[in-house]
Amino acid sequence: MSHEKSYSIKGDQKLFKIAKAAAKLFNQEGYLGTNMDHISAAAKMSKGGIYHYFSSKDEILYFILSNYMDVILEGLEKELKEIEDSASRIRFIISRHIGLYTQNLPEAKTLLHEASCLPKRHFKVIAEKERKYFQIVSEALLKLFQNRIPKDKLTVITFLLFGMCNWIYSWYDPKGSVPPDELSTLIYEIFMGSVGRLDDNNPER
Amino acid sequence: MSHEKSYSIKGDQKLFKIAKAAAKLFNQEGYLGTNMDHISAAAKMSKGGIYHYFSSKDEILYFILSNYMDVILEGLEKELKEIEDSASRIRFIISRHIGLYTQNLPEAKTLLHEASCLPKRHFKVIAEKERKYFQIVSEALLKLFQNRIPKDKLTVITFLLFGMCNWIYSWYDPKGSVPPDELSTLIYEIFMGSVGRLDDNNPER
Numbered sequence: 001m002s003h004e005k006s007y008s009i010k011g012d013q014k015l016f017k018i019a020k021a022a023a024k025l026f027n028q029e030g031y032l033g034t035n036m037d038h039i040s041a042a043a044k045m046s047k048g049g050i051y052h053y054f055s056s057k058d059e060i061l062y063f064i065l066s067n068y069m070d071v072i073l074e075g076l077e078k079e080l081k082e083i084e085d086s087a088s089r090i091r092f093i094i095s096r097h098i099g100l101y102t103q104n105l106p107e108a109k110t111l112l113h114e115a116s117c118l119p120k121r122h123f124k125v126i127a128e129k130e131r132k133y134f135q136i137v138s139e140a141l142l143k144l145f146q147n148r149i150p151k152d153k154l155t156v157i158t159f160l161l162f163g164m165c166n167w168i169y170s171w172y173d174p175k176g177s178v179p180p181d182e183l184s185t186l187i188y189e190i191f192m193g194s195v196g197r198l199d200d201n202n203p204e205r
Numbered sequence: 206m207s208h209e210k211s212y213s214i215k216g217d218q219k220l221f222k223i224a225k226a227a228a229k230l231f232n233q234e235g236y237l238g239t240n241m242d243h244i245s246a247a248a249k250m251s252k253g254g255i256y257h258y259f260s261s262k263d264e265i266l267y268f269i270l271s272n273y274m275d276v277i278l279e280g281l282e283k284e285l286k287e288i289e290d291s292a293s294r295i296r297f298i299i300s301r302h303i304g305l306y307t308q309n310l311p312e313a314k315t316l317l318h319e320a321s322c323l324p325k326r327h328f329k330v331i332a333e334k335e336r337k338y339f340q341i342v343s344e345a346l347l348k349l350f351q352n353r354i355p356k357d358k359l360t361v362i363t364f365l366l367f368g369m370c371n372w373i374y375s376w377y378d379p380k381g382s383v384p385p386d387e388l389s390t391l392i393y394e395i396f397m398g399s400v401g402r403l404d405d406n407n408p409e410r
Contacts, residue, residue, distance in 0.1 A: 030237070032235070032238070033237070152381075152382045152383055153383070153391070156383050156388065157391065157395070159372065159373070159375075159376045159377070160369045160372075160391065160392060160395055162372065163368045163369040163370075163371070163372030164365045164368040164369055165368075166368070166372055166375075167364065167365075167367065167368030167369075167371055167372050168364070168368065170364075170371075171364045176357075177357045178357055178358070178361050183361065186358070186361055186362065187365060190362070190365055190395065190396065191395065193398045
């Protein structure tokens with residue numbers, strides 16, 4: 001079955017069941033340490049059943065990452081347009097990012113750890129979606145700074161915000177004493193507290 | 206040759222030459238994708254020569270990580286004690302962290318990506334050194350907040366600072382338009398700009 005064909009089976013719960021089981025295995029054993037036998041056992045499906053949906057482990061990885069990036073991008077620009085002030089947009093972006101991350105832990109961790117295992121042409125598609133997401137966040141930050149910030153500084157600041165949000169994969173337990181909404185608030189406070197210093201002309205602070 | 210014995214050969218440049226070549230390979234091919242033949246070719250030494258210093262690939266990985274963590278910890282507490290105000294201590298920590306990272310890119314990336322490949326007893330040693338580092342940074346932050354911050358919030362804030370500093374492995378080019386000292390300043394400004402918000406009683410801001 002071709003990769004494209006597997007994508008046309010929308011709403012097929014089995015597709016997502018396989019992908020979820022595989023993502024968990026990739027987290028535990030690494031992509032290279034996982035094979036189709038492991039995925040078959042974890043998804044409680046025969047290998048033949050798995051191959052009905054995916055022709056290879058690569059395809060499963062691509063499905064997981066592509067699908068997660070689509071979830072991240074879906075409706076984001078529209079939602080941002082509906083928010084009037086630029087500080088609230090940043091708050092929304094942070095809490096949405098942390099929320100999606102904590103609701104899709106295996107997929108998010110797979111994205112951060114295993115994307116480089118994708119075959120080149122698939123990697124490019126994922127990288128393009130990531131670039132799109134980065135671009136949207138970066139534009140929201142540019143508005144926060146009222147366009148008065150050099151491009152390379154804006155890029156660094158965008159990455160530093162992503163750093164706080166993404167590094168959580170290495171330490172954060174959503175079930176621990178700091179729930180996701182408190183974590184989002186802390187990131188927002190750290191980030192926004194500094195905006196006046198980074199651009200002294202900004203009256204929005 | 207036992208691991209302990211290999212550590213007693215201090216100042217042996219060959220040890221570090223092998224480790225540097227291996228760290229670069231681990232970055233490019235992953236730890237699992239690298240074998241002793243690759244390391245031998247990259248270090249331009251015979252396999253017999255490599256085995257004179259390291260009995261296995263595991264041992265090379267452990268040497269790289271242990272050595273890098275020692276570099277990070279060496280003299281840190283003493284240096285911090287010599288700095289009088291708590292904000293300058295944070296500035297020092299950030300710029301030292303970014304400096305060591307950019308001067309030891311292959312080792313730093315290996316630490317962030319491959320530490321989990323270590324055998325358990327060696328992993329524990331590295332994790333203990335990382336905990337020690339975290340503890341030192343966390344204590345410096347506690348002083349910045351004049352002890353007036355709950356422990357779980359302090360832990361989160363420490364991790365968020367590490368997030369900005371460590372996530373750079375995924376995007377930062379030390380030879381790009383933003384040099385390491387500018388990057389450090391931006392991280393410091395973002396982080397410190399918020400301190401007043403996180404603890405309104407703090408007069409140090």
